[in-house]
Amino acid sequence: MDALRPGATIGILGGGQLGRMLAMAAARFSYRTIIFDPDAAAPAAQLASAHICAGYDDQSALDRLAEACDVVTYEFENVPVETVRHLAGKVPVRPGARALETAQHRILEKEMARRLGAETAAFAPVQNRADLDAAIASLGLPAILKTTRFGYDGKGQARLTSREDAAAALEAMAGGPAILESFVPFDREVSLIAARGIDGTVTAFDLVENEHRNHILHRSTVPASIDAAARQEATRIAAAILADLDYVGVLAVEFFAVPAETGHRLLVNEIAPRVHNSGHWTEAACVVSQFEQHIRAIAGLPLQPALRHSDCVMQNLIGEEVDRLPELADDPAIFLHLYGKKDARPGRKMGHFTRLVGKS
Amino acid sequence: MDALRPGATIGILGGGQLGRMLAMAAARFSYRTIIFDPDAAAPAAQLASAHICAGYDDQSALDRLAEACDVVTYEFENVPVETVRHLAGKVPVRPGARALETAQHRILEKEMARRLGAETAAFAPVQNRADLDAAIASLGLPAILKTTRFGYDGKGQARLTSREDAAAALEAMAGGPAILESFVPFDREVSLIAARGIDGTVTAFDLVENEHRNHILHRSTVPASIDAAARQEATRIAAAILADLDYVGVLAVEFFAVPAETGHRLLVNEIAPRVHNSGHWTEAACVVSQFEQHIRAIAGLPLQPALRHSDCVMQNLIGEEVDRLPELADDPAIFLHLYGKKDARPGRKMGHFTRLVGKS
Known part of the structure; x- marks a missing residue:
């Protein structure tokens, strides 16, 4: 593939500080950037060539983005996979949907790491109280219960040090699928x-x-x-x-x-x-x-x-x-x-x- | 004086690459930037928060700039001094009008340098052929005739190696005030x-x-x-x-x-x-x-x-x-x-x- 020429346009899904710093780096190659973010005050928009202010499920706005860009990327991993799949039919999206899907799912992520010969914490999927009790019995305590998807900066996590913490921890998952991870004695x-x-x-x-x-x-x-x-x-x-x-x-x-x-x-x-x-x-x-x-x-x-x-x-x-x-x-x-x-x-x-x- | 707070706005007269790089540096302090440049395709505008696309003599546009900014600066020295003077009545302009005026005038510039104990090339102001002949007699040849104002990247300059070059050199000044500078044997x-x-x-x-x-x-x-x-x-x-x-x-x-x-x-x-x-x-x-x-x-x-x-x-x-x-x-x-x-x-x-x- 030939490299993008100066003047080409890069779409960025997400307009936070990471998109902002990507926009500045792109500018030094004379690439234009379009930020796609539903937030009118997205920090990246100030440094970008344009801002499409729309939701990630707004297909006509996504189509406008695809039309205007030579390549699209994303700056946060909670972009809906469907958004990337939709775009990928019209414009190269790098990295692609599979990376996003894997990173969004703690179990897929750990399974991939293990398949590639890396160690991870011991873990077990948890849908309900019975799963959680079985997981505690198998992994021991302390352990950490996490939502399988869409956690960041400690959100969607609960630490269990005794069996009494189980109910509150499960409640913090708000009914969504979760994963119990054994405590790792890292320093x-x-x-x-x-x-x-x-x-x-x-x-x-x-x-x-x-x-x-x-x-x-x-x-x-x-x-x-x-x-x-x-x-x-x-x-x-x-x-x-x-x-x-x-x-x-x-x-x-x-x-x-x-x-x-x-x-x-x-x-x-x-x-x-x-x-x-x-x-x-x-x-x-x-x-x-x-x-x-x-x-x-x-x-x-x-x-x-x-x-x-x-x-x-x-x-x-x-x-x-x-x-x-x-x-x-x-x-x-x-x-x-x-x-x-x-x-x-x-x-x-x-x-x-x-x-x-x-x-x- | 207190420093500008993050979120403050800096106006930049001129929207070339220097303004573009200033806008990026300002962004890292969370300062907003407004580029003032008559060129709709000004390279700095892409990285700035806003672009006022107007002439340097457009007082109402300048007033809008002053109104929106906490401080104004300039990125090229051929901004009219009048523009800066007008703005300076309404908002701090740094550096000020005097620096601009001096830098725009090769004779003021050299006189300042000499007054401060620095050496410069020998020079003489030239308005007409008689001045030029006298200057050549005084400074010798080779020498360089330059427009007193608004030269950059070698524009508005003519080199004289013999008296025969005088007429063409003077013509290159287009009737404007000029300065003859003696040749400096720099390495x-x-x-x-x-x-x-x-x-x-x-x-x-x-x-x-x-x-x-x-x-x-x-x-x-x-x-x-x-x-x-x-x-x-x-x-x-x-x-x-x-x-x-x-x-x-x-x-x-x-x-x-x-x-x-x-x-x-x-x-x-x-x-x-x-x-x-x-x-x-x-x-x-x-x-x-x-x-x-x-x-x-x-x-x-x-x-x-x-x-x-x-x-x-x-x-x-x-x-x-x-x-x-x-x-x-x-x-x-x-x-x-x-x-x-x-x-x-x-x-x-x-x-x-x-x-x-x-x-x-």
């Missing part, structure tokens, strides 16, 4: 941001070490303090997933790292079929960022090895933490990035910053 | 990108070595191969100019470097009261780019020392050179930036790239 969470090109080339950024607060990513540190064998295993797993899904674009794989006899064992926690919060540091510390890498992949341009010029720490600004702007702007080693969101609601990702901490 | 052209904050703080990026082709910047190399004393002199001159103009924002000073007994002497060639092509490398090699530094300055945020993580070479893509995209995209050390312009006309700046060449 680190790490993630890998990898990409696959149309020609099957795979490239990965350095492994990232992540800290969460209130189930939301708080801080990412690069490089992760983890052994070389575990790093290699992360890359092997990501490459296998990318190939298995015939994936085009950037994919994030989140792992639990469990202390082992030597170094760490990695268990796949979940995948995100998109650019990822734990890859934001790449815009400050690499020649080619995750956003540019994704645009390159879906546009048919060559991927680049992830040349990193500095070690760094990325930290999110959640809610009113964005008020730290004056202090953060005063630090010469900080690359700051706010998302253009008006209301600093609690738990809302308002921006992030990356502090370069030296040279690798 | 390098260098530039300094400096900035001054509202509080008077001055900061400068590393000195840049520039090569031109057909009077258009071709390549910038950082660091410049020039002695430390000359570097210090460049910073001293830039700081003096910034203070003299009570300047707020980024300013570029272009110098001729003339071989001296030890090292080089610097002569001020011209100033540009804006972000500058020879500072584009800063977005690839520094934590804070010239674009962000300018936004910081006009927004009242603290300036940052120009932390540079890599040595680099920036090269412009002029006209059909933009067709090198596939080859350039294949180099892992290149940070690419195209401007979203449709027609690759000869001499038109279509983009640039910065190659990181190692670590300082």
